[in-house]
Amino acid sequence: MDATRNSALEVWMAEHGHSSNSLADAVNDALERLTGRAGGLDGSSIRSWKAGRVKWPKSATRKALEDVTGLPAIALGFVPRSRTPLKPAPSQEDSAMKRRTLVGGIAAAAAAAAAPGSSHRRIGMSDVDRLRTRFAEVIASDHRHGGQLGIEQRAATLADEALNLQNAGSATQRVRGSLYACAASFRSSAMWAAIDGRRYDDAKGHMREAQALAEMSGDQAIKFRIWSHTGTMYRHMGRxxxxxxxxxxxxxxxxxxxxxxxxxxxxxxxxxxxxxxxxxxxxxxxxxxxxxxxxxxxxxxxxxxxxxxxxxxxxxxxxxxxxxxxxxxxxxxxxxxxxxxxxxxxxMRRDRAINTARLAAAQLGQGDVELAVTTAMEVPSDIAAQHARVTRMLYEFGAALDATAPGSAAIQAWTEQVADRTTAAQLCRA
Known part of the structure; x- marks a missing residue:
């Protein structure tokens, strides 16, 4: 991907199901509510944002976009004219190479936040509350979809936003600790999305950063979450x-x-x-x-x-x-x-799909072939096609079914179901 592209905006749009035209319509409606005049954006306007040709929209348009998304323009990848561009969230392919050096990066952020004269506004608990709202959205997305690269990238971007606030102004120690806890929370969600998607190298990178941020926050609950996720990661890796x-x-x-x-x-x-x-x-x-x-x-x-x-x-x-x-x-x-x-x-569609797939495998393990196939068919097609763990579970179920009841009507029904799901997935990607 071109380094000038606004990947943060693209990730947000993909996560929320927006095309360029639908986002343009939503921002136009918000502009009309703000100014009393209909906005003039169209799909090409949004494509210019995504391509990085527009770095910083006009103030009214920017405010309308923030109202639509619930995020500040900076978190959506836009860059004020006086600022150096922020790094986009790492892709799956280059995350290991481009992710910031952990200790040095976090220490530098902390030092800059504490440096005399570095603050230009007061950072307070309202900023923390806004981040916590974004965290709730990430958790909700995980419950619905799980394991998606878009969730991982969005969480990583929000972790960086929480750290950037450390440099954005003065704050009490309580607020600074809460910002580190927010950053650790987002990074732990990026870690979990990578684990759930079986992207273990990326998960380990998120893990190291999340652990350091959690230590700086002093938050016991997020420390527990990160170490518990670490245990789950190693369990899935067979260690x-x-x-x-x-x-x-x-x-x-x-x-x-x-x-x-x-x-x-x-x-x-x-x-x-x-x-x-x-x-x-x-x-x-x-x-x-x-x-x-x-x-x-x-x-x-x-x-x-x-x-x-x-x-x-x-x-x-x-x-x-x-x-x-x-x-x-x-x-x-x-x-x-x-x-x-x-x-x-x-x-919690992701968890329900995983447990339904396991239920089918447990029924097959008891010899209940027809019941097992009926249960496996209850796994939603979209999750079966898009969630790495569920896809793997159903593949293993099919292999076990073939070994248990080769040539049976049950395996024929399952084969047809898999073929239909594969065709549907291909049409969705086309």
Whole structure:
């Protein structure tokens, strides 16, 4: 991609389903509300923004765009005429090479923020609250789609925005700590999107930066999230020893003693990793500790939004499903799959698709071929085509089905379903 292109705007448009024409219409409507006069933008205007030919739209247009997107123009990749252009979010191919040097970059940001005379406005909790709203949007996108490169890039861009605010003005220590926590939160979401998309090299880069930012923030909850995600990453990579070690770091944080809900999640993720090692006793022990902690957790305590599925018990059932499936305990896995699907919120489409695919595999493992195929067909086509983990699960399901019931009517039905989904995916990409 041309280095002058506005990749941040392109990522936002792709994530929110906007074409050049639809965004032009939305900004024109916002302009009319602001000025009383209809805007004159069209698709070519937006294409000029994306191509980088327009670096900084006129003030009224810029304000209308900010109203439409909920983001400042800088976060959308536009550059004030007096400023040096910001780096676009890294692509999957060049992220390992172009991502900032971690320690030096963050230390430089902190030093610049503290330097005398560097501030020109007051940064306050309203700025932090705006970033937290953007974080809620990233979490919602993850729940719907998961693993998409656009989510990873958007989260990484917002992490940089949070760090840039450290340099934008004066702030109290509380605000600065909150900004580092926001940056760590966004970077942890970029990490999770990369893990979910099986882009593990990118995930490790996000992990290192997120860990450093979390240390600077002092926020125990985000530290837990990052180390817990690290354990999940190593589990998906087939490195159980590293996964157990990372989970231990998360489980030994003070927040797990203050709030049993964090302890419950830590034990449950450890159980899923023990499933990878084949340690049946350790799985049972960890799941028992997780259930005990869940029952002790205060249901009215305020917690981060990413803990929602933990609070309902859905995450414990999901991880129990993963653990028993790895052990080959297909009957128990099916039970936990049904429980998880009952407890998961409808908006959590990614998690529901993963657990439905696992449910189908557990049913097939018990010899229920026709039921398994019927279940697998319930995975939404868009997620089956676009989500790397789900795609892999369904491929493995098809291979197991072929080995279990070669030439059967069930496998013929599944083959036709896969062909239809492949055609639909190709038409969407055309």
């Amino acid at each position: 159980p020893a590293d996964a157990l070690a990372a989970n231990d770091v998360a489980r030994n944080l003070n927040i797990t003693r203050r709030d049993p809900l964090f302890a419950s999640l830590g034990h449950a993720r450890q159980a899923a990793t023990y499933g990878l090692t084949g340690d049946t006793a350790a799985v049972a022990r960890s799941l028992g500790h997780a259930q005990d902690a869940l029952e002790r957790a205060d249901p009215d305590l305020a917690r981060p939004m990413w803990m929602a599925a933990v609070h309902t018990g859905a995450e414990l059932e999901t991880l129990a499903l993963a653990a028993h499936f790895r052990l080959g305990n297909f009957e128990q896995a099916e039970t936990h799959a049904h429980r998880s699907l009952t407890l998961l919120c409808p908006r």
